[in-house]
Amino acid sequence: MTTSPTRAGAGHAPATAPSGPQPPGRGSASVRTVSLGLCGIVLFLLAWELLPRTPAADPQYLPPASTVLATLAERAATAQFWGAVGDTVLAWGSGLAIAAVAATVLGLVVGSVPLLRAYTASTVEFLRPIPSVALIPLAILLYGTDIRSTLLLVVYAAFWQIYVQVLHGVADVDPVAEETARSYRLGRLARIRYLVWPTALPYLLTGLRLGAAVALILTITAQLVIGSPGLGQEIAVAQSSGAPDVVYALIVATGVLGVLVNTGVRAVERRALHWHPSVRGEVSA
Amino acid sequence: MNRDTRPHSQEGPDVLDVNGLRKTYGSAGGSVEAVHDLTFRLDAGELACLVGPSGCGKTTLLKCVAGLLAPTGGTVAVDGRPVHEPPPDMAVVFQEYGRSLFPWLTVRGNVELPLKEKRLPRARRTALVEEALEAVGLAGSARSHPWELSGGMQQRVAIARAIAYEPRVLLMDEPFAAVDAQTRADLEDLVRGLWQRFEMTVLFVTHDIDEAVYLGQRVLVLSSAPTVVQDDVEIDLPEQRDQLTTRSAQRFTELRARVHGQIQQAKQASARE
Ligand SMILES: Nc1ncnc2c1ncn2[C@@H]1O[C@H](COP(=O)(O)OP(=O)(O)O)[C@@H](O)[C@H]1O
Numbered sequence: 001m002t003t004s005p006t007r008a009g010a011g012h013a014p015a016t017a018p019s020g021p022q023p024p025g026r027g028s029a030s031v032r033t034v035s036l037g038l039c040g041i042v043l044f045l046l047a048w049e050l051l052p053r054t055p056a057a058d059p060q061y062l063p064p065a066s067t068v069l070a071t072l073a074e075r076a077a078t079a080q081f082w083g084a085v086g087d088t089v090l091a092w093g094s095g096l097a098i099a100a101v102a103a104t105v106l107g108l109v110v111g112s113v114p115l116l117r118a119y120t121a122s123t124v125e126f127l128r129p130i131p132s133v134a135l136i137p138l139a140i141l142l143y144g145t146d147i148r149s150t151l152l153l154v155v156y157a158a159f160w161q162i163y164v165q166v167l168h169g170v171a172d173v174d175p176v177a178e179e180t181a182r183s184y185r186l187g188r189l190a191r192i193r194y195l196v197w198p199t200a201l202p203y204l205l206t207g208l209r210l211g212a213a214v215a216l217i218l219t220i221t222a223q224l225v226i227g228s229p230g231l232g233q234e235i236a237v238a239q240s241s242g243a244p245d246v247v248y249a250l251i252v253a254t255g256v257l258g259v260l261v262n263t264g265v266r267a268v269e270r271r272a273l274h275w276h277p278s279v280r281g282e283v284s285a
Numbered sequence: 286m287n288r289d290t291r292p293h294s295q296e297g298p299d300v301l302d303v304n305g306l307r308k309t310y311g312s313a314g315g316s317v318e319a320v321h322d323l324t325f326r327l328d329a330g331e332l333a334c335l336v337g338p339s340g341c342g343k344t345t346l347l348k349c350v351a352g353l354l355a356p357t358g359g360t361v362a363v364d365g366r367p368v369h370e371p372p373p374d375m376a377v378v379f380q381e382y383g384r385s386l387f388p389w390l391t392v393r394g395n396v397e398l399p400l401k402e403k404r405l406p407r408a409r410r411t412a413l414v415e416e417a418l419e420a421v422g423l424a425g426s427a428r429s430h431p432w433e434l435s436g437g438m439q440q441r442v443a444i445a446r447a448i449a450y451e452p453r454v455l456l457m458d459e460p461f462a463a464v465d466a467q468t469r470a471d472l473e474d475l476v477r478g479l480w481q482r483f484e485m486t487v488l489f490v491t492h493d494i495d496e497a498v499y500l501g502q503r504v505l506v507l508s509s510a511p512t513v514v515q516d517d518v519e520i521d522l523p524e525q526r527d528q529l530t531t532r533s534a535q536r537f538t539e540l541r542a543r544v545h546g547q548i549q550q551a552k553q554a555s556a557r558e
Pocket residue numbers: 310311312317318319337338339340341342343344345346
């Protein structure tokens with residue numbers, strides 16, 4: 001549709017996106033994808049149901065799917081379960097929000113000042129690979145089993161995911177667009193608002209998606225290990241009280257939470273990036 | 286337009302004054318002299334074309350004039366004021382229209398953005414945007430996004446954005462180098478029409494000799510390395526130009542031959558260096 005030279009798709013694929021822009025899913029194709037996916041889940045549940053009834057697996061350690069789902073339904077009727085879900089979502093959501101705001105602001109500032117970026121690059125490369133779980137003892141020392149220990153881990157893990165993406169996004173600002181903005185006398189703030197921010201947004205949202213997944217992992221981990229309240233702690237309690245079906249039920253619940261989180265971020269991406277080459281194909285197709 | 290006193294009129298109001306401009310790009314591996322020594326002036330309301338081979342420093346010159354690039358030596362003045370940053374009454378149309386337009390904004394949004402930054406009231410902005418889009422023949426596409434339009438239409442949007450800005454000086458850097466021949470002819474006529482209608486001073490950069498002669502009142506020929514103004518040709522073709530009759534006129538052929546000759550001469554001169 002567009003002829004060269006356009007910026008369509010030029011370097012817009014955010015860095016290190018594991019499941020980058022989705023292919024345009026239209027009409028019958030997406031229906032097929034969904035029904036195939038459902039088939040897969042049914043087969044998986046069937047295998048899970050049958051396996052404990054064979055000698056291959058011990059039902060004591062692997063209860064059949066029906067038992068686990070029944071336990072989950074039972075649990076879902078209790079206030080305790082929803083309290084744990086609430087605690088988990090709270091720790092996850094606030095941790096992610098803090099990380100996102102900090103990473104976006106810092107990323108925009110550092111990314112816009114080449115000197116600052118050069119100075120901080122090596123420090124970032126050192127801090128980023130530190131696994132968040134290595135900070136668990138530190139978190140306990142600082143905050144005990146308080147929600148703040150969970151937040152510390154979650155923020156640390158999610159921050160780098162988002163920050164690195166925002167840096168890439170800021171670096172992706174098209175030089176011609178930048179010169180256009182300057183020639184029309186857009187000031188520094190206006191350039192950030194009208195040019196840098198929209199350019200970095202696809203990257204930011206990719207970072208948010210990655211960060212959201214990592215944040216959930218760290219939330220559950222912290223609750224499991226540190227024992228701050230939430231689904232992770234419930235799992236630990238169920239384990240020590242020897243109730244494998246409850247353990248499985250809670251694991252399924254965390255999985256569902258993860259799927260919901262990912263779906264939510266993807267929906268935000270589609271709305272906010274309607275103009276972006278990776279999304280607009282679906283619209284105009 | 287006091288044609289008799291050009292190209293070096295002393296009394297005419299110089300809208301653009303480029304004096305001894307030099308630009309050397311410095312890099313770790315050495316330095317490249319893109320522009321050696323350029324001096325020329327444009328009167329108010331002139332349409333001048335700047336023609337020169339690729340890589341001779343046309344874009345560099347334009348960026349220095351637009352205040353986007355600091356020259357290594359010499360001065361640029363717009364309306365008598367030295368240029369250190371992009372001047373207020375100047376608009377630039379880049380060759381890479383696709384990258385110069387913002388894909389997240391609609392056509393209207395793109396044209397309106399510089400006006401918002403100028404802090405014009407909404408009613409005035411709407412009027413300017415509508416007038417500009419109408420002038421380039423895109424009144425019906427205001428709500429589209431640039432990527433929904435063809436290349437020629439995208440460049441029209443970029444031109445509309447420049448027109449709506451109400452510049453006294455319009456700089457265009459090979460704006461039609463990437464569009465097909467028919468679209469290009471239409472856009473050339475559009476530029477001449479807009480120049481007459483909006484009374485701007487236009488500096489039109491191109492590597493295409495025919496285009497330069499067809500469009501301009503004046504053609505400045507640049508030499509390549511070291512880049513200087515090789516020749517300043519007055520184009521005494523009638524004001525009303527037409528792709529068919531103008532281009533087949535004898536005078537057009539003569540002027541074209543002269544510009545062509547100058548460029549050849551420049552090439553030989555630089556080869557001898
Ligand atoms: N940013 C830059 N850094 C170094 N050299 C450059 C840069 N931009 C242009 N040049 C060099 O300057 C010369 C003139 O380039 P340019 O002004 O783009 O020419 P034109 O627009 O006439 O094709 C070329 O030799 C080019 O390689």
